Amino acid sequence: MRNRGFGNTAIAGVTVMALCTGAWLLRSGAETHAPPQPSAAQARAAGDSGRAAAPALPPSPPDRVRIPAIRVDAPLMALALTAAGSLDVPPASKKNLAGWYEAGTVPGETGTAIVAGHVDNAEGPAVFYDLGALRKGSAIEVDRRDGSVAVFTVDAVEVYDARNFPDEKVYGAAKRPELRVITCGGGYSRSTGYRGNVVVFAHLTGSR
Template sequence: MTTRQQRIAARGRRLETAAAAVTVVVAGALCAAVPAEDTARERRTAGLTMVADGVSRPEAVDTRPPLPEAGFLPRAEPERLRIPQLGTDVAVYADDAEDDGTPPVPDEDDAERAVWYQGGPSPGEQGPALVIGHLDTDDGPAAFAGLGALEPGAEVRVDRADGSTALFTVDSVEQYAKDDFPNERVYGPTRTAQLRLITCGGDWSEEEGYDANIVAFASLRN
């Protein structure tokens, strides 16, 4: 096991991804501690790492067992993800879980891109498509900066390799302590086509990095 994988395993929480029939670890490296200057530390405590008031709507999230339904898109890799509310426009690449079961996480020097977990559904297929991105680095905001401020009803556009664009509507944005992550809620099977955008959040320390994960739940717009 590499040093990076050991760090992820030590700080992440093991999650069972029912939809993909594999076990992964929540993105510990996404929120791991890195050396930080005072300006970076101040930025991380400036209120941008928490979920905004009124954006969490737990009852709006589809976590029901799947049933055969029409309206899904054929499988196609995501290539770009855009969130007009945040001004987000980032490239997306596909990757597998790490050898030790950890999910793919962009390298710190590749923090302007997000990664899709290709062991699960693609955006538009039935089930939860997982896209992971960094919140920030010591150089400034990263791919999923501001994710906790997304409002219910906001649009997420995913450009796919087949030339189509999957349009999603944000249902809820939630924040979980890393030691109390709701495995089934985030990773379990769903009746509809869902998108899960995952980044880090909460309080930050030099010793442990961020102590929480932010998850934006979105549904395919038919």
């Protein structure tokens, strides 16, 4: 595995593949349950930075993420690195739990904050099952421990094959408060699980 920049902080390896086994699809024996995938219309247009960014917030750990358009309302746990140097993931048994990379950027402060969660588990859909159905302009809200709520607006929703994952585009440093929400996608193989990742690109547009 090669090193890559991850949310303004160095991190090693393909960090989200542990999310991508597709245990539910393998157990069901069919691809008819595959989660939605983003269309080309939701990709970032050249030169489009979306709505103006709001001023950065002071650091405060996040406690919860809400994405009303796809009915996500989930607690956030802190994620660290595994012994192998990749990002750990939330327990698969807790399907309505997401995580954020604690050693990286805090959601709301300047830089690229990372949130990740499972698309499914052995029992069925998990927290980010519908992430690929999210559309540009949708809101993502992050409750923070200081009582504030960081409000992000979705700029793009894209899907990447694991073999051609654009490290710098997804994990690279940002000059404004940005957020990436990541789960699995990109088609499904019974032998290897999901072939890639769905990535939501968003930036801070408000707070309360």
